[in-house]
Amino acid sequence: MKAVCFYFQIHQPFRLKRYxxxxxxxxxxxxxxYSNEEIITRVAHKSYIPAAETLLRMIQESKGAFRCAxxxxxxxxxxxxxxxxxFIDLLKKLAETGKVEFLAETYAHSLSSLTDPEEFREQVKFHDAKIYELFGQRPKVFRNTELVYCDDIAPMIYDMGYKGCITEGAKHILGWKSPDYVYAAAACPKLKLLLKNDKLSDDISFRFSNPSWEAYPLT
Incomplete structure (x- = not known):
C-alpha cells in the first residue's frame, strides 16, 4: 500500500520595532x-484559515480517508x-477529527540543535507543552527548523521520545536512492526518517494552480 504523506508548516516570528x-x-x-498584528491577521485570513477550512472539508468528505500533519x-x-x-478554533476542530497530527519542533523556529543541545531540548519541550495545551496531542514525530538534520542529533531526537523525524530528501546525500521510502537514522536505527520529496513539494507549492504548466493538472 502506498500513500502520499502531506505535512503543512506555519511559522511567524515576533517582529522587532525600530530601536x-x-x-x-x-x-x-x-x-x-502593530506589524505583528497586521501581518498575522492578514496572512491568516488570506491563507491559513481558508487552508484549514479546506483540510477540514476534505477530511469530512472523505470520511477520514484524507489525513495530514x-x-x-x-x-x-x-x-x-x-x-x-x-484560526486556533479551526485547528482545534481539525485535532478533534483524529485525522490531523501535530508535529514537534523548536518553539521559536531556532537553530539551537546545531549549537546548544540543552537549549534545543528545552525549546522542543516547551513547544510540546503548547501543542498539548491547545490540541491535547503529544507529538510523536519531530520536524526540525528548515528540516535541518544530521546523524549527531538523531540520538537526541529519539531520547526525547520521538519515533520519527522529517528531513530533506537531499539529492547530494541520497545519490541514486529515492526519497519515497522510510529510512532509519544511521546513529540511531530506531528513529525512522521520512524524507521530503522536493520535486513533488515544489509542484504542489508553486505549480499546482498554474494552468499554463505543462503537467497541469497535477495528479
Missing amino acids: RFFDIGNDHYYYDD LSISGTALEQCEQYVPE
Missing part, C-alpha cells in the same frame, strides 16, 4: 505590536491566540 540610539535606557519594550511554531501559535483566535 533608536536615544531609546537605550529609556524604552525597554522591543516588539512591533501540521507543524506550527510556538511563536506563530502565540500570535494566533492573541490576534486570530478563530
